[in-house]
Amino acid sequence: MNDNKLINLVNITKSYDNTVILDDLSLYVRENEFVTLLGPSGCGKTTTLRIIGGFETPDKGQVVFEGKDITKLPPNERQLNTVFQKYALFNHMTIAENIAFGLKIKKKSGDYIKDKIKYALKLVNLDGYENRMPNSLSGGQQQRIAIARAIVNEPKVLLLDEPLGALDLKLRQDMQYELIRLKNELGITFVYVTHDQEEALTMSDTIVVMNQGYIQQIGTPEKIYNEPENAFVADFIGDSNIIAATMVEDRLVNILGANFPCVDDGFGKQKPVDVVIRPEDIDLVKPSEGILTGRVTSLIFKGVHYEMEVMAGGREWLVHSTDLCAVGTEVGIKVDPFDIQIMNKPASEDEQAVVPGE
Amino acid sequence: MNDTKPKHNPLLERGLMLPNANRMKLFSFPYILWMAGFIIIPLIMILFYGMTTSENRFTFANLAMIAEPINYKALALALLLSIISTVICLILAYPLSIILNNIKMKSNSLIIFIIILPMWMNFLLRTIAWQNILERTGILNTLLTFLHLPTLNIINTPAAIILGMVYNYLPFMILPIYNVLIKIDQDVVNAARDLGANSLQTFIKIIFPLSLPGVISGITMVFVPSLTTFAISSILGGSKIVLMGNVIEQQFTLGNWHTGSGLSLVLMIFVLLCMAILSKYDKEAEGSSIW
Numbered sequence: 001m002n003d004n005k006l007i008n009l010v011n012i013t014k015s016y017d018n019t020v021i022l023d024d025l026s027l028y029v030r031e032n033e034f035v036t037l038l039g040p041s042g043c044g045k046t047t048t049l050r051i052i053g054g055f056e057t058p059d060k061g062q063v064v065f066e067g068k069d070i071t072k073l074p075p076n077e078r079q080l081n082t083v084f085q086k087y088a089l090f091n092h093m094t095i096a097e098n099i100a101f102g103l104k105i106k107k108k109s110g111d112y113i114k115d116k117i118k119y120a121l122k123l124v125n126l127d128g129y130e131n132r133m134p135n136s137l138s139g140g141q142q143q144r145i146a147i148a149r150a151i152v153n154e155p156k157v158l159l160l161d162e163p164l165g166a167l168d169l170k171l172r173q174d175m176q177y178e179l180i181r182l183k184n185e186l187g188i189t190f191v192y193v194t195h196d197q198e199e200a201l202t203m204s205d206t207i208v209v210m211n212q213g214y215i216q217q218i219g220t221p222e223k224i225y226n227e228p229e230n231a232f233v234a235d236f237i238g239d240s241n242i243i244a245a246t247m248v249e250d251r252l253v254n255i256l257g258a259n260f261p262c263v264d265d266g267f268g269k270q271k272p273v274d275v276v277i278r279p280e281d282i283d284l285v286k287p288s289e290g291i292l293t294g295r296v297t298s299l300i301f302k303g304v305h306y307e308m309e310v311m312a313g314g315r316e317w318l319v320h321s322t323d324l325c326a327v328g329t330e331v332g333i334k335v336d337p338f339d340i341q342i343m344n345k346p347a348s349e350d351e352q353a354v355v356p357g358e
Numbered sequence: 359m360n361d362t363k364p365k366h367n368p369l370l371e372r373g374l375m376l377p378n379a380n381r382m383k384l385f386s387f388p389y390i391l392w393m394a395g396f397i398i399i400p401l402i403m404i405l406f407y408g409m410t411t412s413e414n415r416f417t418f419a420n421l422a423m424i425a426e427p428i429n430y431k432a433l434a435l436a437l438l439l440s441i442i443s444t445v446i447c448l449i450l451a452y453p454l455s456i457i458l459n460n461i462k463m464k465s466n467s468l469i470i471f472i473i474i475l476p477m478w479m480n481f482l483l484r485t486i487a488w489q490n491i492l493e494r495t496g497i498l499n500t501l502l503t504f505l506h507l508p509t510l511n512i513i514n515t516p517a518a519i520i521l522g523m524v525y526n527y528l529p530f531m532i533l534p535i536y537n538v539l540i541k542i543d544q545d546v547v548n549a550a551r552d553l554g555a556n557s558l559q560t561f562i563k564i565i566f567p568l569s570l571p572g573v574i575s576g577i578t579m580v581f582v583p584s585l586t587t588f589a590i591s592s593i594l595g596g597s598k599i600v601l602m603g604n605v606i607e608q609q610f611t612l613g614n615w616h617t618g619s620g621l622s623l624v625l626m627i628f629v630l631l632c633m634a635i636l637s638k639y640d641k642e643a644e645g646s647s648i649w
Contacts (some may be wrong), residue, residue, distance in 0.1 A: 075551040090543040102553035
């Protein structure tokens with residue numbers, strides 16, 4: 001396990017003007033992994049990336065790359081390249097010169113550079129753009145040039161700082177597939193920063209959910225979505241119903257006065273917990289068949305499904321369903337046991353930000 | 359719209375057309391009048407005086423006056439001194455701008471304020487102050503004598519004129535360079551570092567080329583007034599050092615409007631030539647490669 005940790009961040013602490021951005025953060029990235037740092041703005045994800053890239057020095061802690069401590073190494077001596085949020089292309093140079101920049105610094109031969117430019121432009125689907133100027137390209141094209149400029153240097157790791165943030169929705173989705181394709185073709189490690197949970201779920205092998213300088217949860221997209229470890233993760237990733245409940249006994253939870261069978265055990269008896277139920281996991285049935293009964297209070301057509309709000313047990317439940325229930329209908333709420341995710345209640349505000357089990 | 363046009367304009371109603379395009383034209387009128395009255399007409403008059411004799415006959419004789427040794431020597435000296443002052447300004451201003459940009463302190467605006475502060479005083483006053491400082495028995499030499507150091511006699515030499523030019527025009531070099539430097543995206547600099555460039559390579563290949571527009575406008579703003587000045591040279595250079603500006607001024611004060619205008623035209627040609635060369639470099643910097 002230890003030997004394939006390509007990047008290892010050990011107890012990183014960073015603060016600006018007495019504001020703590022990262023507090024004792026530890027994280028590793030395996031070789032050939034697509035890791036996404038996900039979180040709201042100000043959560044420290046970009047700072048983490050900049051520390052890996054060498055643009056920031058941590059106050060405390062170590063950055064280990066391939067077993068070597070590179071904490072103090074300047075960016076130009078690190079074997080990784082960055083794709084910046086606003087592309088950061090060199091506007092006074094042609095596309096070819098932009099891409100050749102790193103190779104010329106490394107004094108590669110002219111033929112080698114020429115081949116590399118051609119190869120990189122083909123890879124990002126922009127053949128023939130060699131002599132164009134960056135300003136004459138669209139945002140999506142500029143971003144692809146920025147990626148090309150980084151990958152010709154054959155870095156071991158590509159760091160991407162919200163690279164799709166400035167693009168419109170359709171282009172963003174296209175670029176997501178492009179990035180996955182690139183990652184597979186190049187076989188290099190990607191560390192990706194975004195605040196867009198959908199982007200993270202689509203592309204990543206591993207998602208690191210961050211908030212207020214702490215790691216909230218690390219896991220595969222499925223694990224993060226289906227088994228959020230705390231209310232923050234559940235709330236940040238997709239829509240969800242987060243409800244205070246009581247664990248009656250193993251495999252039985254009392255939610256708003258009704259007992260729901262679930263699959264979790266080991267929480268103890270009569271223990272207060274938080275439960276997460278995804279809106280698409282709630283089945284609306286006849287009132288007699290439901291565990292809880294309620295009344296539909298709003299209905300919105302969302303294309304793929306209907307979004308409904310159901311007043312039941314004294315709170316609004318968000319429900320996604322392809323079956324329509326008109327406003328005012330009496331319905332029963334049923335949830336399959338494995339769709340109920342039980343979380344320990346945080347003892348305090350502070351603890352909410354700490355990773356359980358770390 | 360007024361009553362004579364009762365018909366509705368659908369484009370106008372939907373806000374798809376500027377309703378006041380004509381009114382805008384009206385607003386620009388005072389400016390056009392200003393430019394015509396104070397820029398275009400004087401230029402035409404200079405052109406007219408410069409190309410005619412006192413009997414209002416067409417001639418190139420006024421332009422040819424530049425061939426007189428006293429005149430072309432004055433032009434050559436003016437060119438030399440203004441080039442030297444421009445280079446000194448650039449050498450002083452660029453590092454200062456870099457330092458100001460790098461430290462990014464809260465006091466930056468204070469430093470800029472201090473740089474601009476002398477410009478609030480009258481230009482002639484500042485130059486006369488320098489005259490008092492540099493005089494043989496002036497403030498500087500009094501101080502040097504007091505400290506038992508050899509005195510400095512640079513008043514009425516080209517060095518004094520250069521000092522005056524640099525002192526007066528330095529802010530015009532600092533401000534445009536500083537302004538382009540602060541506008542360079544830090545991530546562009548980071549990108550160069552990320553791609554393997556060390557600090558020096560980053561400066562040569564990225565920061566300097568990107569700052570060229572500021573350098574160019576700084577050079578223009580220092581070089582042109584230095585080339586055409588007559589106040590600095592007559593206050594700090596005494597009567598022995600004559601620059602092109604002084605020659606032209608003399609011609610006008612002597613009443614030789616035709617000769618004065620002719621020489622002005624020659625000087626103008628030099629200024630335009632220099633600006634044309636500079637703008638060519640500017641385009642290259644913004645356009646294709648420089649390495």
